[in-house]
Amino acid sequence: MNCCENKDYTIDNEQLARFAKAMGHPARIAILNFLAKLDSCYFGDIHNELPIAKATVSQHLKELKDAGLIHGEIETPKVKYCINLENWDKAQKSFELFFADCKSKIECC
Amino acid sequence: MNCCENKDYTIDNEQLARFAKAMGHPARIAILNFLAKLDSCYFGDIHNELPIAKATVSQHLKELKDAGLIHGEIETPKVKYCINLENWDKAQKSFELFFADCKSKIECC
DNA sequence: AATAATGTTCGTAATTTTGCGAACAACGAA
DNA sequence: TTCGTTGTTCGCAAAATTACGAACATTATT
Numbered sequence: 169m170n171c172c173e174n175k176d177y178t179i180d181n182e183q184l185a186r187f188a189k190a191m192g193h194p195a196r197i198a199i200l201n202f203l204a205k206l207d208s209c210y211f212g213d214i215h216n217e218l219p220i221a222k223a224t225v226s227q228h229l230k231e232l233k234d235a236g237l238i239h240g241e242i243e244t245p246k247v248k249y250c251i252n253l254e255n256w257d258k259a260q261k262s263f264e265l266f267f268a269d270c271k272s273k274i275e276c277c
Numbered sequence: 278m279n280c281c282e283n284k285d286y287t288i289d290n291e292q293l294a295r296f297a298k299a300m301g302h303p304a305r306i307a308i309l310n311f312l313a314k315l316d317s318c319y320f321g322d323i324h325n326e327l328p329i330a331k332a333t334v335s336q337h338l339k340e341l342k343d344a345g346l347i348h349g350e351i352e353t354p355k356v357k358y359c360i361n362l363e364n365w366d367k368a369q370k371s372f373e374l375f376f377a378d379c380k381s382k383i384e385c386c
Numbered sequence: 387a388a389t390a391a392t393g394t395t396c397g398t399a400a401t402t403t404t405g406c407g408a409a410c411a412a413c414g415a416a
Numbered sequence: 417t418t419c420g421t422t423g424t425t426c427g428c429a430a431a432a433t434t435a436c437g438a439a440c441a442t443t444a445t446t
Contacts (some may be wrong), residue, residue: 176328177303181310185303192298193404194286197375201290204379211423219285224405226424231403245413245422251383260376266306267369270313274360302434320393333435335394340433354392354443 184266187259190235195220196228203238203251211240211247293375296368299344304329305337312347312360320349320356 177185191197195218202217203209215225229249232238236255240247286294300306304327311326312318324334338358341347345364349356 177307181303181306185301185306188297188299188306189301190297192294192301194290194294195404197290197294197297198286200379201375204382206382212421215423220404221406222423223407223425227404230424242412242423247423251379253383256376256379256383260380263372263376266310267365267372270309270360270365271369273313273315274362274365304434321391324393329434330436331393332395332437336434339394351393351442356393 180262184262186235187237187262190232190237193228195225196232199225199228199232200237200251203249209249210243211249214249289371293371295344296346296371299341299346302337304334305341308334308337308341309346309360312358318358319352320358323358 191200198218199214202214211222211225211229214229215222218225220228229238229240233240236252237259238249239252240249242248300309307327308323311323320331320334320338323338324331327334329337338347338349342349345361346368347358348361349358351357
């Protein structure tokens, strides 16, 4: 392992892992599903769909927001959360590409 | 919240979250990419691709194995890791379905 | 038997994640 | 002003994740 080798992860790998990590909890998958269905996207309704405390829901929403998968805006006195369409497409494409790329190469075992 | 409501997560959500969680670290994404490329799939070669200690690599491999994305077998004196094709397809389809399902419903914001 | 090569497991530490209740902030209504 | 509604943030605790070096196990070679 010499000093010139670059062993860091690629930007693409980091980005995909970030999306995957955000999706790595059933509550957050449920939230994304719910937001996509769009019966409503207010915090209270999301909370109602989930078996966890509102403080915890708020945290999960924050993580999804930090990962770029959703965004929220205040509609006094409620807060409206939505899928972040731009990054949603990006995420979808990242996963598609990942699986497609790998699949085209797999021959093993 | 009465006793008859079922607020648990669905099996599908749990499964997708499990796959996503396993993919939620750049080292594990890198491992999967590497295994798919299949320049080789021995532990030592995987370790060589990554900027982390072998004990850590071993742990990541264990997690990918537990999630069902890869499997490993001993080829004395080495250990050969490979993509688990069956579950790989399952994972791919899970993500595809998730994004497709959501996308068909999104209209928000 | 001693050594070398290959990985796993153990013990440990630092950090992150998950979760909750309580307190808080912002706003509208009584 | 005082409530009530809606969510966030704080403080805390428990558990899981990430990472490492050292020790260990296994097998082949000397």
